[in-house]
Structure formats: structure tokens, C-alpha cells
Amino acid sequence: MEASYKHSYKTGENLLNSLSVYNVGYQKCDPEYQWGPGVRDHYCIHHILSGSGCYCTGTVSKHLEEGDTFILYPGVELRYQADADKPWEYAWAGFMGADAASLIRNTEFSRETPYILKGRIPTEKIRDGLERIYNAKGNTYEAAVAMTGEMYSLLAVFMHYAEHEEKEKAIQLTYAEKAESYIETNYSYPITVEEIASYVGISRSHLFRSFQNYMNRSPKEYLTEYRIKQACRLLRETDLSVSAIAYSVGFENNLYFSKAFRKQKGESPSEYRKSRV
Template sequence: MLKTNYDFRYNDQNNPLMAIRSIGWESTASETYRWDGMARDDKFVLFQYTLAGEGHLIYHGRHYTVPKHQGFFLRIPDSHCYYYNSASKTPWEYIFLVASGTHVFPLWHDLMAKAGPVVSFKPQARPISMLWDMMQTAGDNGLRDKYEISLSLYDWILSCLRLMDGMPDAGKPLPESIQRALQLMETQYHRLLTLDEIAAAAGVNKHHCCRLFAKHIGATPIHQLTKIRIAEACRLLRQTDETVVAIATSTGFDNSSYFGKVFRKLVGASPQQFREQDGNLTSDNQLFVN
């Protein structure tokens, strides 16, 4: 899938249906990227979800950092500003959805009432996978009928509401302790990290760390670390010519045979099979390891 945007135009500018106005995948590393919710002369709603790096949001005077796997719901116009800060040192990469229509605004109000402006969604969560699917369909010229577009948007909003109703913590940012532990994993996965090190990064003992991960991530800390390592291994298999042994070492596995067993269990193929079978995919495709 290409990193691009898809814009939609409608003959009826007062379309009462639920209308997607744009959807896309972008990144920025410029401090000129700054949007003031009171300085825009149009009326619409926005969802933006961080894939890498981090963004910043000031909402009704309160500051939020929006790191990887978090996003925000906003109404425009409203009292907010979201922007990129170069102190982050890495580009802010995100996917987004812009929508409008008479029936969109009350449902968006319900979403924000349940979750607040900032939410935490796992990358494999239904709302996120649906966004990727909608972008793929748009890229294939499959979103051309205003009724189909309206139905897709309605289904997407319902998927968000369903997730928030079924998982009380789904719409809330991850606790800072979990964020610190995940940051350690995502930057130091190549080392032989221990549960004690992960718990120390979280600022809790290892037993409480396991309970927090079970509640908020749905996996043990070590299993989450393994998923991060395997996801990185998949990227290296797709984008480089490194040997399987070298990739195993660079992703924190000290035994290539064990790496192969873990890879097959999570991905459903050996590393070499994955490399051979996945050759038709572009480097921009995302793989989410469950």
C-alpha cells in the first residue's frame, strides 16, 4: 500500500449522508505542521492515529502527547491545536480520517464522550484494521458510490463504539508505566531484555508489571517483546538481504533455531518461506503480529 491520501468530492455539497472527505497515511518532521481548530473555516470531524514517533495535542487547554498506538478524535471548529515538535527527533507518522455529514456529528460526540479526545487502540484493533482496508479499497477505486462510502463510515464509527463499550480501558491512553516499558522494548528489542528490566522501566515490580500488561495489552511483557521482535524481523526479511541468522541476532534472539520456531508459531511460516512468499508485497505494507 502506498503512503498517500485519498480525497472525496461530492456533487451535493450539503450531503445529508455520512461522508468521508479524506483518508490517508502521512508523516511529518516539520514544525510548520500545526493545525488550530479555531482557525479553520469549515465544519468536519477528524480521527488521527500515530504509527510511529509522536504528535502533540492541546485540547481545551490541556496538553496531550500522542505516541505510537494512540490517536485522537476532534471536531472542527473547536478549541484545540495539534502539532509536531522537533524535540521528538523522529518523524510523526500517522493515518487519518476526515468526515462530515449531518449524522456524523452526534455520533462523534458519543465517541468523544466515551473516550475523551485521546484514545489508545492496539494496531490490530478493528477500527485500525478497517482504516487500512478503506484506504486499500480507495486505492483500488472501490469507494466511488456515496452510499457505499456512507455505509463504510458508519460501520467504522460503530466499530469504535463497540470496542469502547466492550473494553472499558480501550478508549483511554495507556498508563505511563506501560508506555515506558513499551518504549524500552521498542528501542532495545535487540538486547536480551529480562522481565526485571522491563518492570524497572515501568517503575513497578515484575508481578505488578505482568498484571498491568494483562489488563491493558492482553499479553505478558515477554510475549509482547517477542511480538515486537518478530514484527521487526518481518520488516528486515522484506526490506533487506540479511541472512536469517543475522536477522535473528539483530532482533534479540541468541539462537537462530529458536528464532525459527517462534517465527513459525506467530507468523505461520518459516522466515525463509515468509521472505519468498511475501515478495509481492511492497515495503510499505504493515504486518501486525498477534
């Protein structure tokens, strides 16, 4: 059996706001190699070059093989594992940014079906796109721009081959989806619901109704939940003080942050950190 390998590149500080490649690479996995269960903080497309494996989330379990493509959604817990007898080899590209969510909605990927099976899109187009991203890698701002350009081109391939009906449905982004994208991009700033509504281009009351229908919660509740989620990550992964973390995720009042955190998690930020370190 061919020896396993991993060639990867992770970008540094040259991240662009609209869309930016976070990492890119190739990997030939060992038998039964597994990632997860875990959560990514960015989107990541994997295209299977050879072999096979399993992709699993709380609602999806799918055996995939050569020519299939799957995506990791930020914030979704999942695991993926190579088969024992024929472990997969894949190429991947991870990305993030304000445009990422709306671009993915224009493809056949969805949270319910986070994969595209072989035959839907010419394999050579996906492989070529991922190779172009990898070859554009570098630690300069110019390289970051080049990688982003190639990422847009690859996503355009996925959009081009999306079924017409699904594509049209995805283009009709709801106000709530636009607000969600704005929150996830700007949560670290002291943004308000009025600012979110202004960005979307509707009134606060209209945004509230749209958000309740789509997310089953108000924009303010979603904003607070998303900030707490990011605070949990910083509590686990950094040594920043609680007050510094509060400020980093958009809370200007440390006391309000602690109350909001306890309301959601049932414990204080310090207790949360202590129990998970």
C-alpha cells in the first residue's frame, strides 16, 4: 500500500475580509485515520482523489469514495474517517470571510446534504481548482490575493453546476441569512441590532420577524449566543483574562458578559475555563 503523506499550508496574517483561504493541502491517510469528533471555525472543501471513507455529523452519515466531494461547515460537530482497507486520499481548501456563506448557498452543498457525489461536476475541474489554490500559496499579501482569486474560481465551478432550481433558491437570500453573515463577521465589534438592520436594508421590526422565522430567535439573542460561543473557544484555547475575552467578542461591559455567559452555560466564564483545562 502506498505510504501515507500530508502536504499542507496554513495562511498567516494576510486574511481578507470578503473571502480568504485559511488552509490548503493534500493528504493520503493511514487506514482508519480519523479527524474529530470536533468543530471547525471555517468552511473546508475536501475532494477525494482515491480510496474511501465515512463522513458523519449528528444528522448525516455517508460513505464517500473517489470522485466525491464533501464540505465542513463552521460550528458543526463532525468526524470523518478513512476506510481500513482502502483509506482515502484527498485535497482540501479551507476558507472564511463575509462572502463565504452566501457563495456556498449558491452551490449544491447544504447542511442537510454536505456532499456532492461523483458525476455531478467534472472531477478534473475540482482537482484543477484545488491545485491552483495550492500552487498560489505564499506568505505575502499578493499570494493571499492570488489564493482568494483561485478560491472564487473554484466556488464558481460548484455554482455553475448546481441544479437550476436549487441555484435560484439559494440566490434568493433571506434577510435573516444576510444578518447572520454580518453578525459572524462583525461580532467582535460593539454592533447593534439597528446597525445590522441598516446593513441588510430593512427596519428593525422587519429584521426581527425575518430572523424569528429563520433562526427561531431574535437577532439580539443570536448575536449574544454567537459571542458566547466565541468566548468559550477563547477560554479553552488562550490565557487571555476574562475581561479581555469579553472585550474581544464584543462585550464592553464585563459584568454583562458574565451574566450573559452564566445564563447560557450555567456557570461563570472562570468556572467554564477551569472545568475544561
